[in-house]
Amino acid sequence: MGAAFAIQVMSGKESNVKRLMEWAFSKNANAQKWIKEIHTFTQSTQRALRSGELGKPVSRALMPGYIFLEMNYSVDGENTSAYIADDIWHLIKSVPGVLKQFTRTGQIISTEEFGQMLGLDLEDQVEVAVPLSIEETDHDEEELAIAESRVLNSLHQVNMAKTPQERAEAEKVYDEAVQNEAELLYGHDQVESISSELESLDEQHKSNPIISRIKSILRNDREIVRFPKSMLQRIGVPEHDKPLAHVVIDRLRQFIRLLVTS
Structure with missing residues (x-):
């Protein structure tokens, strides 16, 4: 791994600046020779919607206001030999969105620090928000009876399933019936x-x-949980099943407990 330089840019414009800089560097032979890659260190997150589907990916910079140039050459232990040629600095400063005017030695990132940056968790994330409090509401007795009957009937279908496919379909109906009954009883989960x-x-x-990749914060009587998208499959909630929020949280909790006890 070679030297790395931090470039201060307009916050929220990191990706745009990167695209413009890549285009400018593609026209400069010296830049192509010395610059290995431009990094923004962004992470994409999809929120779980009420329908059970995942919303559009939203990207965010893990280090807002900066992009990083990874160079093709190595430097000494103090990074004192790192520099960027004058013509490359001229290109950098001419790109719209670049804020800080650096000297030829720039803002140098040590090899160790840059290695840690390259190890950042950039995997796509899923974000689930669920309420934590209970709100009691008035209900129609007949409607509640029907909902309870649906739960019992769907559970019977789960127990009577003969194939894995039949069981999966029955479990999906059962989860929806439980969700419906919970909404009638509590107003929400x-x-x-x-x-x-x-x-x-x-x-x-x-x-x-x-476990360390599961993040959770409490905000306005709601819990917002973020975890890698690939974990959906591991906790037994395939994305194509359109999982409801309470199902995802319940399976995630079971997954955590299983990891701890295994």
Whole structure:
């Protein structure tokens, strides 16, 4: 790995500046010779919608206001030999969105620090928001009876399923019936906080490479949970099934407990 330079740019314009800089460098032979890659370190997140579908990906910069140039040459331990040629600096400063005017030695990132940046978690994320409080509402007795009957009937279909496909379809109907009954009873989902689940773990489990990637914050009586999109399959909630929020949170909680006890 070679030297790396930080370039200050307009916050929120990191991707645009990167595209413009890549185009400018493609026209400059010296830039193509010395610059290995331009990094923005962005992460894409999709929110779980009420329909159970995932919304459009939204990208965010993990280091807003900066892009990073990875050079093709190595430097000494103090990075004192790192520099960028005058013509390349001229190109950089001419790109719209670049804010800071650097000297030829720029803002140098040490090899160790840049290695840590390259190790950032850039995998696509899923974000699920669920309410934490219970709101009681008035209900129609007949409507509740019908909802309860649907839960019992769907559970019977799960137990009577003869093939994995039949069971999967029956479980989906059962989950929807349980969700419908819960909404009638409480107005919205009653859930246990993932935050409290994570806080109860000892330090050994918190450092688990899988558990450590599950992030949770509490905001306005809602819990917002973010985790890698690839984890949906691991917790038994395929994306094509259009999982409802309470199902995702319940399966995620079960997954955490399984990791801790295994």
